[in-house]
Amino acid sequence: MSRPVTVTVTLEMSAGGTRKPLEIIWEDGSVYEVVSSRYVGRRAALSAGSGECWICLINGQEVPLYYSPLNGRWWMDGKGDPEPAPAVEPYRRVKDRTYRPPHS
Amino acid sequence: MHSKMKDNTILHVDQNAFYASVEMLKNPSLRRVPCAVAGDPVNRHGIVLAKNQQAKDAGVKTGEALWEARQKCPDLVFVPPDYPSYLYYSRLARELYHEYTDRVEAFGIDECWLDLEGCPEEDGTVIAEILRERMKKEFGLTVSVGVSWNKIYAKLGSDLKKPDAVTVITQGNYQQVVYPLPVDKLLYVGRATYRKLRRIGVRTIAELVALGPDFLRELFGVVGLSLYAFAAGLDTSEVEKAGRAVPIKSVGNSITTRHDLYTAEDIKAVTYMLSESVASRLRDAGMAARTVQISMRDYQLNNFERQTPLDLPTQLCSEIAPAAFSLIMQNFKEGQWIRSLGVRACKLVDASKLKQVSFLPDEKRRAAVLRLEDTMDTLRSRYGGLSVRRGISLVDSSLTGHDIKSENVIHPIGFFGP
Numbered sequence: 001m002s003r004p005v006t007v008t009v010t011l012e013m014s015a016g017g018t019r020k021p022l023e024i025i026w027e028d029g030s031v032y033e034v035v036s037s038r039y040v041g042r043r044a045a046l047s048a049g050s051g052e053c054w055i056c057l058i059n060g061q062e063v064p065l066y067y068s069p070l071n072g073r074w075w076m077d078g079k080g081d082p083e084p085a086p087a088v089e090p091y092r093r094v095k096d097r098t099y100r101p102p103h104s
Numbered sequence: 105m106h107s108k109m110k111d112n113t114i115l116h117v118d119q120n121a122f123y124a125s126v127e128m129l130k131n132p133s134l135r136r137v138p139c140a141v142a143g144d145p146v147n148r149h150g151i152v153l154a155k156n157q158q159a160k161d162a163g164v165k166t167g168e169a170l171w172e173a174r175q176k177c178p179d180l181v182f183v184p185p186d187y188p189s190y191l192y193y194s195r196l197a198r199e200l201y202h203e204y205t206d207r208v209e210a211f212g213i214d215e216c217w218l219d220l221e222g223c224p225e226e227d228g229t230v231i232a233e234i235l236r237e238r239m240k241k242e243f244g245l246t247v248s249v250g251v252s253w254n255k256i257y258a259k260l261g262s263d264l265k266k267p268d269a270v271t272v273i274t275q276g277n278y279q280q281v282v283y284p285l286p287v288d289k290l291l292y293v294g295r296a297t298y299r300k301l302r303r304i305g306v307r308t309i310a311e312l313v314a315l316g317p318d319f320l321r322e323l324f325g326v327v328g329l330s331l332y333a334f335a336a337g338l339d340t341s342e343v344e345k346a347g348r349a350v351p352i353k354s355v356g357n358s359i360t361t362r363h364d365l366y367t368a369e370d371i372k373a374v375t376y377m378l379s380e381s382v383a384s385r386l387r388d389a390g391m392a393a394r395t396v397q398i399s400m401r402d403y404q405l406n407n408f409e410r411q412t413p414l415d416l417p418t419q420l421c422s423e424i425a426p427a428a429f430s431l432i433m434q435n436f437k438e439g440q441w442i443r444s445l446g447v448r449a450c451k452l453v454d455a456s457k458l459k460q461v462s463f464l465p466d467e468k469r470r471a472a473v474l475r476l477e478d479t480m481d482t483l484r485s486r487y488g489g490l491s492v493r494r495g496i497s498l499v500d501s502s503l504t505g506h507d508i509k510s511e512n513v514i515h516p517i518g519f520f521g522p
Binding site: 041043045069084089 | 129130131132133134136137178179180181182183188189192196240241242243244245
């Protein structure tokens, strides 16, 4: 299983508008150099969500890096379990505090 | 029959359980539990908007109240809707369709018709498979696609196999695929039509076709002819080119209020709030209305609609609102609690073509009111919809604290246009 890990990315923005990731800071603060990368368009992530994707060569491994234009986040597929499913909240009937009974 | 040479150029793409799928994409842990996207019970929108497969298997239905759903499925997880995400993925999907054709017609947020005739790759079956694959790979969402030679059968096809599937209905197989289906699968056979058809013993689409156009016309009027064309695959309506401006026929807003309305004051406040949005949207569109229509739903969910002509075509809230309000009050009975209220401006005319229709000094006053309401529009667009409000809206801000115009979400328009 994998979980989404939000990362900080150092990016080179070219005059032509292309983006090239140079460095990735993992959630624990360790910095990884991106040796090379190629843009592959939109991809659904293994962990969660979907977005624009770069396949990056980091530490001799090819790993995907995702960017979501929806919220501007960058993330990668991390090892480990995804977050547990949300607990079931009891359904409560909502009492309307502004409710006034009709004057009869 | 149909002039088209190929019989598989129209596609209908339906994004399966769209809201629920997007939520599961955002948070994959939801895939392991039955979950439903739920409206907000505080605002009395407490119904199931979409559900995933596990919830469906437990019998949860779209549109049922949250407590009903929870009764059927005690471990059902409710997720609040996230419209920006849905709109984002809906837009991306449409961009994807546009790579294959320029004729993409949206039907609600999660359904589209595509017309491939004359496109570089015309074979609908091939494109349907490509779309299905790309949707899964690029967005992580599944679609079901119907392929046929008309829009109605294409939509029917996309309903037959889900999720993540392609159904092809051709001239060769439609009698085996479409005809045995229950008649209410057909677009525009709703509850009332279905009841009527059942009464005369029609259960399947084949039986509907067998009645023939003349009999159906007698039974349903002009709609009968459309029904026949739909059922027999004779529908020739075109897939609209995207971005083609559809002429606006009416402008309306409605709201289900936080609590039922039973005093004239409350009704007036809500009517004015709705009318302001309607009038403002009329001005944006450069249209003026000749008729005002109101719709009410009472606490027992009885629907009710009335309309009244206006003296002069107008785009002013100060003329629409009083007309709507007096129409409501004429039809409002004591002891009838109103749950939801709608105001609609119909019979629109082009405002720029309006000539001065009266020599009375009234015309001068109307021009002044128009300038005033225009100014309010400007203020609202700069500082937010709630920056300038009418005094009446302060009677109960739980009812009127809505920025109707910008909160307005576009719902699917009818097959025959708005």
